[in-house]
Amino acid sequence: MQFDTIIRGGTIATAADTFACDIGIRGGKIAALGDRLSDAAEIVDAAGRLVLPGGIDSHVHLAQPATPGIVMADDFETGTRAAAFGGNTMVLPFALQQRGSSLRQAVKDYHDKAAGNCYVDVSFHLIIADASDRVLGQELPALVNDGYTSFKVFMTYDGLALSDLEILNVMAVARETGALVMVHAENYDAIRFLTDRLERAGKTAPRFHAASRPIPVEREATHRAIALAEIVDVPVMIVHVSNREAMEEIRRAQNNGLKVYGETCPQYLVLTEQDLEGLNMEGAKYVCSPPPRDAASQQACWEGLQRKVFSLFSSDHCPFRYDDPHGKLAPRGKTSFRWVPNGIPGVETRLPILFSEGVKKGRISLNEFVALTATNHARTYGLYPRKGTIAVGSDADIAIWDAERQVTIAQTLMHNATDYTPYEGIEVTGWPVSTMVRGQFVVRDGKLVGAKGRGAYVSRDKSPLAVPAGRVPRV
Ligand code: DUC
Ligand code: ZN
Ligand code: ZN
Numbered sequence: 099m100q101f102d103t104i105i106r107g108g109t110i111a112t113a114a115d116t117f118a119c120d121i122g123i124r125g126g127k128i129a130a131l132g133d134r135l136s137d138a139a140e141i142v143d144a145a146g147r148l149v150l151p152g153g154i155d156s157h158v159h160l161a162q163p164a165t166p167g168i169v170m171a172d173d174f175e176t177g178t179r180a181a182a183f184g185g186n187t188m189v190l191p192f193a194l195q196q197r198g199s200s201l202r203q204a205v206k207d208y209h210d211k212a213a214g215n216c217y218v219d220v221s222f223h224l225i226i227a228d229a230s231d232r233v234l235g236q237e238l239p240a241l242v243n244d245g246y247t248s249f250k251v252f253m254t255y256d257g258l259a260l261s262d263l264e265i266l267n268v269m270a271v272a273r274e275t276g277a278l279v280m281v282h283a284e285n286y287d288a289i290r291f292l293t294d295r296l297e298r299a300g301k302t303a304p305r306f307h308a309a310s311r312p313i314p315v316e317r318e319a320t321h322r323a324i325a326l327a328e329i330v331d332v333p334v335m336i337v338h339v340s341n342r343e344a345m346e347e348i349r350r351a352q353n354n355g356l357k358v359y360g361e362t363c364p365q366y367l368v369l370t371e372q373d374l375e376g377l378n379m380e381g382a383k384y385v386c387s388p389p390p391r392d393a394a395s396q397q398a399c400w401e402g403l404q405r406k407v408f409s410l411f412s413s414d415h416c417p418f419r420y421d422d423p424h425g426k427l428a429p430r431g432k433t434s435f436r437w438v439p440n441g442i443p444g445v446e447t448r449l450p451i452l453f454s455e456g457v458k459k460g461r462i463s464l465n466e467f468v469a470l471t472a473t474n475h476a477r478t479y480g481l482y483p484r485k486g487t488i489a490v491g492s493d494a495d496i497a498i499w500d501a502e503r504q505v506t507i508a509q510t511l512m513h514n515a516t517d518y519t520p521y522e523g524i525e526v527t528g529w530p531v532s533t534m535v536r537g538q539f540v541v542r543d544g545k546l547v548g549a550k551g552r553g554a555y556v557s558r559d560k561s562p563l564a565v566p567a568g569r570v571p572r573v
Contacts, residue, residue: 101129101138102537108144108498112151112487113469121149123494126536131490142532144498150468151487152187152218152495152533153449154475157337157361157412159441160191161211168439169424171417171516174215177445178553180514181218182540184446185530187495188219188485188556189415190475192250197228197257201237205246209555216553217540218533219495221481223280224249227257229264234271242275245557247480247564249277250337253319254286254387262326269330278478278561279327280335283319283344284311284388293436304381305374307435308389316388317343324351324358333357333563335478338414340366340388342398349407357563359478361410364444364451365390366399368524382426384520385438386416400461403470410478411470413448416441420518443516447507453499454526480559494537503529513546 101122109118110131122130122138160177162170172180181189193208195201201224212220224241226233226249238249249272251265252258260268265281272279293310296302301309320336324347327334339345339362351358369390374381384390402408418439419425430437449471456462462470476486483492505511507521533541540548 099137099139103140103142104135104138105142105144105149108147108149110149110488111464111468113465113473116464123537126494128490128492128494148499148501150497150499151472152497153185153471154188154486155181155186155413155445155448156190156410156475156479158189158191158415158445162194164439167428171419172514174212175550176515178217180446182533183513185449185497185533186218187533187535190221190223192225193222194225195227201233212555214551217548218535218553219556220553221556221558222246226251226268229260229268234267238271239275242277247277247558247560248280250280252282254284254289259286265326266330269327269332273330273332273565276560276564276566278335278564280337281323283316283323283336285315285319288315297434302434304379304385304435304438307385308371308374311387311389313341313343317347320344320347328356332565335359337361338363338388341391341395345398345402345407360408361412362399362402362408363412363414364448365442367396367455368451379427382438383420383518385440386442387440403462409474411452413444415443415445417443417514417516419516442520443514446512447521450526450529453528458527478561478563480561494534496534497530498532499528500531501528505529
């Protein structure tokens, strides 16, 4: 047999082109693209279907330790299962360092959680919570060399926020090692100031979460993160951008020739602050940071995607159950929005939402959709061309779509371990029906057919967007 599998008769789209051809797969890789391929153990009929690179969701949180009493809903099994049903073949969650602990140990713990439990491929970003001399001088450079080539820093949150000095030091390590820095850009002190005042005024319901972190909180931190990166002369990825002002900070930096990149997420396209206003604690379902804004901000995020200010569209899947004392309805959360766990699920709905709202409504092309959801993630995080495209030699990571299927998003359709979706009731056209990871179906015609453990850990190259390693420090 020439091929293990042939996907026949579909319409293929990459970030560059759309064309009709067959895909021949051998040994988990794409071995041929051609007309009327034959000689395979199995032929998959994809007539009338779109055949796309599997989605890569480069911003998800799985099995991540949370504050005491709070438990993240998804582990690697349930999170990657949901990812597969959502048309994804790879996710990049975060290995979170606890302050005072070793970063290497955090990575080891995370591997233990993932090993044998994944349905799609995974690779890890690092979260630097403790920028000590030992971490920056020894652990981090060694980890970058071992294939952990991106890390996130936080400008807010107790126990996570780094000072400007610490961020500069982390960025300097990124410059010296050729890693890429991702930044959560919100002003910590401003949030603390506003939260204290809101609480003193008795404004403790979930809807005040948005008031505690208004747009200037994000705009200022975005500006500062860009300035810090400029000072060190290092590229930076601003994640989960929610509004025009922050988007314009990134656009201005890009126009000035700085290597500043941006990411936005579904919640900033289809949710608003009003969703936080649900009766009683219902608004807690939408508590995430930055918070969803308003219609004008949604429009700005679309503009950011269309003008390529944002190169990534990720879910920021950060799942907590709603009706659960270890989730959104934790006892402390009922006393103040301050204690409601931050984050919402979305790994399964990211692609259908962008396909329907973006491609079907004419806001972006199909090729831009592929770039924003797969190819750019692979390029940005050192996975291309092994991942993120349909080309001879690439891994056969493929999603087959029914572009006409109409679905009303509902929790009953989801495959993760939360008990709600913030996108309940949204009607979409277009749905991924089958997902193949390295040549084998994990989901086929809407049914789970892959085994747990099919997904593997993938070590990454350095990002081509980052500074080549070994550059002398700027100062
Ligand atoms: N930042 C994230 O990236 N995800 C969820 C919560 C947060 O603050
Ligand atoms: Zn964040
Ligand atoms: Zn996140």
